[in-house]
Amino acid sequence: MLVRLIFSSYSRLLAGISLAALAVTLGGCDSAVADKPAETRPVLVATAHYEAQSPERSFVGTIRPRIESDMGFRVPGKVAKRLVEVGQTVEVGQSLATLDEVDLKLQAEQAEAEQRAATGVLAQAGAAEQRAKDLRGKGWATDAQLDTAKAAADEARARLNRAERSVELTNNSLSYATLVADTHGVVTATMIEPGQVVAAGQAAIRVARLGEKEAVVAVPETLLNRAKSGVATVTLWSEAGKTYAAKLREVAPSADPATRTYLAKFSLPDAGDDVSLGMTATLTLSDSRTERVARLPLSALYSQGGDPSVYVVDDKGAISLKPVTVKSYDSNSVVISGGVDEGAKIVTLGVQKLDPSQKVRVVSSLSF
Structure with missing residues (x-):
């Protein structure tokens, strides 16, 4: 009987110790759960990039x-020298090519000789006209003789005028034997070679x-x-x-x-x-008139009876819900025209399970 009493007391003592140990263990678990910080939710984000709605x-x-000219000689002749090459830079007045001047010099000498002859004829005709005027004033010449002398003098003046113009033309032709640049440019092509006979106006050198x-x-x-x-x-x-x-x-x-x-x-x-x-x-x-828009995945939109919105993640992992202006919808994307800034990080998956008060962790980002 005594043994049975001792065994019963010992059993109650062991049960009490076990309950106490279990209570201590459960209390420690509750404290550990309370002290453990809330985990951040990993999210996938896309970067907002605005561009013209009509692509470039x-x-x-x-x-x-802008201006490229084919330059040529203004007189015909035989090319004596070509003074420039392709790719060479030329200045205003620089010589590009020359013609053989022998025939042109002969023409100039002939015109000068014609001018001297016309000068002598005019002097003789002018003296005859003056004598006819003097004789007519004294009554020793008729009107017909005076008219003849005046006509001869007028013809001599016209001949001298033609001779002077011929001298100018031949001198100009002699100067045209040298092709010169009329602008600052670069030679892009040469169409003549020494010894070649060219016509007036034929393309010789191209200058840009x-x-x-x-x-x-x-x-x-x-x-x-x-x-x-x-x-x-x-x-x-x-x-x-x-x-x-x-x-x-x-x-x-x-x-x-x-x-x-x-x-x-x-x-x-x-x-x-x-x-x-x-x-x-x-x-x-x-297109300067087109609107700038950003394209996002369709899964980034969050809407529960209100305006379409997106979750934007900042550098510290905090998220905020911002309404956006939807321009159009595609099969798997949405086009927005405003609401978020350029370069904003927008959550693209699981937006229905997010809470603005929780922290998130960006595990990957993509450009859309």
């Missing part, structure tokens, strides 16, 4: 001079003026209106980081029959000496 279009073109350059491109007919009213810029392949403003100067009135494109010339007022002729350029056309 680019075309490959060539840098050309360096004053103004332009980009020449072929524009399809679908973008012809944008070329006329849009904003054009030009970049060079040799200097891709620099942009030049361009302005449409001329567009072909009809399309090329083979390519069905229109040849357009855009002037480059800011192009300096570093822009060389023949360089490859890229002309970009943009």
